[in-house]
Amino acid sequence: MSKRISVAVLGAGGRMGAEAVAAVEAAEDLELVAALGRGDALEQVLKAGATHVVDLTVPDATEANVRFAVEHGLHAVVGTTGWTEARRAALTDALAEHPEVGVLIAPNFALGSVLASAFAAQAAQYFESVEIIELHHPNKVDAPSGTAVRTAELIAAERAAAACGASPDATETALDGARGADVEGVRVHSVRLRGLVAHQEVLLGSAGEQLTLRHDSYDRASFMPGVLLGLRKVAQRPGLTYGLDGYLDLGR
Ligand SMILES: NC(=O)C1=CN([C@@H]2O[C@H](COP(=O)(O)OP(=O)(O)OC[C@H]3O[C@@H](n4cnc5c(N)ncnc54)[C@H](O)[C@@H]3O)[C@@H](O)[C@H]2O)C=CC1
Numbered sequence: 001m002s003k004r005i006s007v008a009v010l011g012a013g014g015r016m017g018a019e020a021v022a023a024v025e026a027a028e029d030l031e032l033v034a035a036l037g038r039g040d041a042l043e044q045v046l047k048a049g050a051t052h053v054v055d056l057t058v059p060d061a062t063e064a065n066v067r068f069a070v071e072h073g074l075h076a077v078v079g080t081t082g083w084t085e086a087r088r089a090a091l092t093d094a095l096a097e098h099p100e101v102g103v104l105i106a107p108n109f110a111l112g113s114v115l116a117s118a119f120a121a122q123a124a125q126y127f128e129s130v131e132i133i134e135l136h137h138p139n140k141v142d143a144p145s146g147t148a149v150r151t152a153e154l155i156a157a158e159r160a161a162a163a164c165g166a167s168p169d170a171t172e173t174a175l176d177g178a179r180g181a182d183v184e185g186v187r188v189h190s191v192r193l194r195g196l197v198a199h200q201e202v203l204l205g206s207a208g209e210q211l212t213l214r215h216d217s218y219d220r221a222s223f224m225p226g227v228l229l230g231l232r233k234v235a236q237r238p239g240l241t242y243g244l245d246g247y248l249d250l251g252r
């Protein structure tokens with residue numbers, strides 16, 4: 001059997017981290033060598049001999065964690081939100097100093113979600129209107145979700161390339177927040193509701209018709225195939241990959 005991939009999970013005590021620890025332990029080609037929580041020294045990852053890091057922490061911690069991994073030649077698979085364009089640009093600069101290192105930042109690891117976002121982007125140029133509703137558990141610390149931001153970015157890029165106009169909207173007066181957040185010209189509405197896990201609808205409308213693309217994660221198990229795929233591929237993909245779609249063959 002070929003050598004197993006040595007993995008450290010950061011944020012191991014969290015909802016996603018605990019699921020990732022179990023998934024790595026269950027995979028024959030992966031070995032869990034470290035599981036760190038808040039306050040644990042990152043040097044433990046080095047002492048444990050990890051070659052790969054999974055970051056499932058919080059937006060305030062993820063940038064420093066990933067920077068540490070890159071500077072020590074470790075590949076990183078990152079699910080934590082908060083990776084703005086500025087943060088990604090700084091990370092790309094850091095990776096230039098370590099050209100052998102791969103980092104995957106995946107706003108969503110669920111394959112169905114990645115496909116739904118890609119389909120939405122593909123469809124967006126053919127409709128006058130597009131809005132996003134993301135729905136999550138009420139313990140989520142950020143809004144809008146990383147997935148919604150990424151979906152809006154993909155949609156905006158496709159609509160710009162096709163020279164689409166703005167979605168029609170005659171609103172003249174509204175309470176603050178009533179029309180959601182504006183992400184690159186796409187309205188994003190965030191619902192936080194007990195009982196939910198992670199869900200998203202992209203609503204596309206033209207005269208007389210509507211297309212709704214909905215994805216539901218009912219359980220965090222849905223994210224694990226993407227985490228494992230990332231761990232298995234990231235070392236062969238040096239530099240920064242933003243979005244798990246970069247590792248899939250979506251025919252585009
Ligand atoms: N990409 C994806 O498919 C998914 C991404 N997420 C994202 O992953 C992140 C974590 O989500 P949850 O697990 O629900 O949150 P959580 O709050 O349950 O877990 C975060 C954990 O990280 C720990 N932590 C904080 N700072 C740390 C540090 N410096 N080092 C190590 N551990 C640290 C916390 O103590 C906590 O245990 C969020 O940004 C969330 O949006 C969540 C689900 C899926």
Ligand SMILES: O=C(O)C1=N[C@H](C(=O)O)C[C@H](O)C1
Pocket residue numbers: 081107108109136140141144145146147148197198199
């Ligand atoms: O916090 C969560 O739960 C999730 N976070 C990610 C996001 O912000 O998009 C991925 C998924 O939606 C679950």
